[in-house]
Amino acid sequence: MTASVKKSADAEPAYSSAANDLRSDTFTTPTKEMLESVIHASIGDAVYNEDLDTIALETTVARLAGKEAGLFCVSGTLSNQIGLRTHLFQPPYSILCDYRAHVYTHEAAGLAILSQAMVTPVIPSNGDYMTLEDIKAHYVPDDGDIHGAPTRVLSLENTLHGIVYPLEELIRIKGWCLDNDIKLHCDGARIWNAVVESGVSLKQYGEIFDSISICLSKSMGAPMGSVLVGNSKFVKKCNHFRKQQGGGIRQSGMMCRMALCAVNGDWKTKMKHSHKLAHDLADFCKKHDIPLESPADTNFVFLDLQKAKMNPDVLVKKGLKYGTKLMGGRVSFHYQVTNETLENVKLAVLETFEYAKEHPFDTNGPTKIYRSESTDFDIHGNPISDIKTYKY
Numbered sequence: 591m592t593a594s595v596k597k598s599a600d601a602e603p604a605y606s607s608a609a610n611d612l613r614s615d616t617f618t619t620p621t622k623e624m625l626e627s628v629i630h631a632s633i634g635d636a637v638y639n640e641d642l643d644t645i646a647l648e649t650t651v652a653r654l655a656g657k658e659a660g661l662f663c664v665s666g667t668l669s670n671q672i673g674l675r676t677h678l679f680q681p682p683y684s685i686l687c688d689y690r691a692h693v694y695t696h697e698a699a700g701l702a703i704l705s706q707a708m709v710t711p712v713i714p715s716n717g718d719y720m721t722l723e724d725i726k727a728h729y730v731p732d733d734g735d736i737h738g739a740p741t742r743v744l745s746l747e748n749t750l751h752g753i754v755y756p757l758e759e760l761i762r763i764k765g766w767c768l769d770n771d772i773k774l775h776c777d778g779a780r781i782w783n784a785v786v787e788s789g790v791s792l793k794q795y796g797e798i799f800d801s802i803s804i805c806l807s808k809s810m811g812a813p814m815g816s817v818l819v820g821n822s823k824f825v826k827k828c829n830h831f832r833k834q835q836g837g838g839i840r841q842s843g844m845m846c847r848m849a850l851c852a853v854n855g856d857w858k859t860k861m862k863h864s865h866k867l868a869h870d871l872a873d874f875c876k877k878h879d880i881p882l883e884s885p886a887d888t889n890f891v892f893l894d895l896q897k898a899k900m901n902p903d904v905l906v907k908k909g910l911k912y913g914t915k916l917m918g919g920r921v922s923f924h925y926q927v928t929n930e931t932l933e934n935v936k937l938a939v940l941e942t943f944e945y946a947k948e949h950p951f952d953t954n955g956p957t958k959i960y961r962s963e964s965t966d967f968d969i970h971g972n973p974i975s976d977i978k979t980y981k982y
């Protein structure tokens with residue numbers, strides 16, 4: 591099936607904005623309001639806790655989460671790593687998480703290296719999110735058995751692969767953690783999405799989790815950063831580990847001022863827009879029997895490439911053919927994505943699905959969730975000549 595690319599007359603050329611970028615919500619670009627706010631940013635040294643906009647962001651986000659304190663981190667990775675490290679005391683110890691968790695799969699073995707922690711990755715029995723039963727079946731009890739590394743922290747992600755963690759399950763897990771003296775951390779890279787889709791407030795999540803890494807650089811659209819929230823004693827120690835790991839930056843007010851534009855802005859509308867687009871694509875896939883890997887609760891649509899025998903490289907090329915940027919089976923929506931891009935990515939996905947019927951692709955080894963190098967050849971080494979290739 592081929593169709594003409596739908597582009598508005600004033601469409602910006604590809605690669606000049608995030609309007610056509612579905613690779614990740616990390617590609618959101620700062621708004622004019624954010625950039626103009628920088629000129630008014632405070633310029634204190636944040637290492638000495640003297641930067642007013644940094645303090646404003648930390649206290650604002652902590653208050654929203656109902657926590658005593660917050661710490662600005664330049665990335666979600668740093669925020670997760672120092673948060674988890676701070677919950678850990680005397681090795682040997684372990685952290686239990688979902689086998690897809692970013693802290694396990696995409697933070698460069700930070701838990702092993704920076705925290706000397708063993709990780710227990712768990713495949714949820716329901717295929718979507720870990721239940722308390724999954725956790726009980728895999729955690730390492732602190733029962734004196736010298737063979738084990740007791741579970742000290744449970745690290746959950748909300749959303750995980752775009753899936754909203756059911757509140758009642760979180761409450762069950764929290765009760766068990768309290769009974770077993772296990773800390774509960776949330777990788778909240780997309781917690782704002784979870785809040786909007788579930789109706790659960792950030793404060794309610796704050797009552798459940800001992801710490802939350804709250805990202806500002808994904809669907810919120812700030813250029814960088816996260817705020818790690820928890821009680822004052824915890825955040826004070828996090829600050830120590832942040833300095834140790836080189837995260838004690840100086841005039842962070844400029845970044846925090848831009849992030850405050852997002853936090854004080856209408857972020858709920860932003861999230862709803864991206865969820866609407868994702869739900870629309872998910873419905874389209876359902877209509878065309880294109881399998882999905884997980885429910886499209888929020889801003890992500892995870893195509894089940896293996897089940898559909900779809901080649902991620904072909905998908906990337908088809909995406910580019912229709913003026914959209916993809917990098918694999920995860921189609922990531924955010925508030926800057928346009929309806930035109932949605933219609934174009936539908937064409938790309940459907941054409942890839944049809945192409946797979948004639949050219950089935952079997953993933954040889956683990957599918958990279960986030961990254962697929964677009965290639966010029968299919969698995970038989972034949973050139974994929976009918977699709978123009980860009981390198982980006």
Ligand SMILES: Cc1ncc(COP(=O)(O)O)c(C=O)c1O
Pocket residue numbers: 616664665666667668670692693747777779780805807815
């Ligand atoms: C679920 C999740 N957690 C944490 C991170 C890390 O955030 P950052 O890229 O700012 O280090 C990401 C990636 O952006 C993510 O997708």
Ligand SMILES: C[C@@H](O)[C@H](N)C(=O)O
Pocket residue numbers: 613614615616692696960
């Ligand atoms: C690639 C990964 O680290 C990033 N957090 C994303 O979701 O795109």
